[in-house]
Structure formats: C-alpha cells, structure tokens
Amino acid sequence: MKKYMMACVAGGALSLAGCSTMKSNSAIAVEPSREVMITNVSVQQGAGVVEVAGTLHPMSAMVRQAGHVDIAFLGEDGEVLKEMKSQPDINIFSRKSLRRPGFAVSAEFVQAGFKKVQLIHHAGLYAACPR
Numbered sequence: 001m002k003k004y005m006m007a008c009v010a011g012g013a014l015s016l017a018g019c020s021t022m023k024s025n026s027a028i029a030v031e032p033s034r035e036v037m038i039t040n041v042s043v044q045q046g047a048g049v050v051e052v053a054g055t056l057h058p059m060s061a062m063v064r065q066a067g068h069v070d071i072a073f074l075g076e077d078g079e080v081l082k083e084m085k086s087q088p089d090i091n092i093f094s095r096k097s098l099r100r101p102g103f104a105v106s107a108e109f110v111q112a113g114f115k116k117v118q119l120i121h122h123a124g125l126y127a128a129c130p131r
Contacts, residue, residue: 026073026117033121035063043117052086052117053104058093066091066101067123073107073114081114082107 026045030038041054050073056066066088073082088101 026115029116029118031118031120033059033123035059035123036067036121038069038119038121041119048108050107050109050114050117051104052107052119053102054119056088056093056101056103056121061095063123064092065123066093067121069103070120070122071105072118072120073109074116074118075113076115078116082109 026043028041028043030041035058037057037059039055039057041052044051052071054069056069068088069086071084071086072080075081084105084107086103086105088103090099090101093101
C-alpha cells in the first residue's frame with residue numbers, strides 16, 4: 001500500500017511539473033536554458049498589480065547555483081514595457097531537499113496593455129547581471 005501511495009504522489013508531482021497557470025490575458029514565454037528549467041509559472045493580474053511566480057529545476061545534477069530570472073512585460077509589437085529581476089528564495093540546488101527554488105515578483109501597471117510575459121533564466125548571481 002505504501003509503494004502504491006508513493007507512486008501516486010510521484011506521478012502527480014511529475015504531471016504538474018510542466019504546468020503553468022494564468023489568470024490574465026497575456027501569454028507566457030519561457031526562453032530555454034541549458035542549466036535550469038523554469039516551471040509552474042503563474043501570472044495573476046488584478047487591481048493594477050501583476051504577480052509573476054514560478055519554480056526552478058536543475059537540468060542536471062552538476063548545476064548547483066540557482067541563478068536568477070529576468071522578467072520582461074512585452075507590448076503588442078514586442079516592445080519592452082517593463083523589466084524586472086527576481087532572485088530565487090533559495091540560492092543553491094540541494095539533492096537532499098525536495099524543495100526547489102522559487103521566484104516571485106509584483107509589478108504595478110497603471111496602463112493595461114502588456115500582451116506577453118517573457119522569462120529568462122541566468123546562471124549568474126543576481127547582483128552580477130548586467131541587465
């Protein structure tokens with residue numbers, strides 16, 4: 001019975017790993033990275049505030065640093081309306097911990113009009129990013 005329960009929990013976790021939820025009319029674009037996969041992305045919009053959150057997963061056991069995520073809000077023509085950086089809540093990946101680094105930002109928008117949220121992972125530290 002224990003093995004069955006563990007298999008069900010593991011299967012459910014794997015099926016949710018690639019999900020993204022969106023309570024907004026904008027699209028989500030995640031640029032691929034060799035080191036880290038951005039998953040469980042959610043974009044929630046309401047009362048002039050947009051919240052973007054997600055989880056980071058290492059692509060191999062060799063990746064130790066979580067890095068950071070650049071978030072850009074793009075308009076109709078692809079122009080950048082607002083850029084932000086987000087540092088994960090955990091800076092390193094641990095093989096022993098099931099908890100993965102997550103990130104979240106809130107942005108105030110007085111004008112509606114962004115159509116896409118673009119997410120780019122950078123392996124470097126938050127402070128060292130030139131953007």
